[in-house]
Amino acid sequence: MSFLDLAKRRYATKKYNAAKKISVAQIEELKEIIRLSPSSINSQPWKFTFVTDGAVKKELAAQSYMNENSINNVGLLVVFSVMEDIKHFEKRNIAVLPEGWISYYEQMVKSNGDAFTKSWMENQVYLSLGYFLSACISMGLDATPMEGINRKAYQQILPQDGYSPLFAATVGYADINDTVHPTVFPKLRFEPSEIIESI
Numbered sequence: 286m287s288f289l290d291l292a293k294r295r296y297a298t299k300k301y302n303a304a305k306k307i308s309v310a311q312i313e314e315l316k317e318i319i320r321l322s323p324s325s326i327n328s329q330p331w332k333f334t335f336v337t338d339g340a341v342k343k344e345l346a347a348q349s350y351m352n353e354n355s356i357n358n359v360g361l362l363v364v365f366s367v368m369e370d371i372k373h374f375e376k377r378n379i380a381v382l383p384e385g386w387i388s389y390y391e392q393m394v395k396s397n398g399d400a401f402t403k404s405w406m407e408n409q410v411y412l413s414l415g416y417f418l419s420a421c422i423s424m425g426l427d428a429t430p431m432e433g434i435n436r437k438a439y440q441q442i443l444p445q446d447g448y449s450p451l452f453a454a455t456v457g458y459a460d461i462n463d464t465v466h467p468t469v470f471p472k473l474r475f476e477p478s479e480i481i482e483s484i
């Protein structure tokens with residue numbers, strides 16, 4: 286299937302088929318795919334927590350607002366976290382890079398201050414989400430990105446030493462009666478003329 290066809294098929298699933306769970310082999314494949322995500326200067330300021338344990342998932346679901354049911358009915362919840370300590374990040378992730386990349390970090394990122402640097406680090410984690418969602422649909426899996434989580438509560442529930450949860454994603458198989466499935470609820474997007482310019 287072409288990437289365009291996959292893009293039309295992928296959607297933020299609201300209702301999962303609780304009887305059809307993602308397999309262990311698929312989970313292992315997704316772990317390797319997410320590890321290969323690209324990031325600016327290969328900075329990799331992230332951690333990905335794969336939650337399949339029912340009790341932990343339930344605890345997280347209770348801290349996920351409108352996403353609670355969806356998390357409880359799906360086999361896999363992935364939590365995307367960012368490194369918290371910039372000094373540690375620089376020592377572990379930046380100092381090991383080629384000289385030119387370190388200069389890039391110092392001049393284009395660090396020189397703009399801590400708030401800019403943290404936001405830049407978070408951008409890298411968000412990029413991995415797009416990569417992950419595309420990977421899921423390429424494997425025939427449905428997924429839901431979720432910013433609707435209580436980040437502080439997630440941090441208390443999960444062992445996240447030095448990392449702060451940003452958002453999560455569920456992965457499984459959609460229920461055929463999901464009312465927002467693209468076959469019954471067409472994708473809403475701006476027209477190409479409004480968002481794409483060709484010069």
Ligand SMILES: Cc1cc2nc3c(=O)[nH]c(=O)nc-3n(C[C@H](O)[C@H](O)[C@H](O)COP(=O)(O)O)c2cc1C
Pocket residue numbers: 295296297298299352429430431432433434452472
């Ligand atoms: C970063 C991000 C966070 C999102 N958070 C949630 C969420 O918490 N719950 C939810 O049901 N959908 C969430 N969505 C799904 C969006 O609402 C959805 O992608 C958008 O409406 C476009 O629909 P589509 O993905 O089905 O094409 C999120 C999407 C993104 C990219």
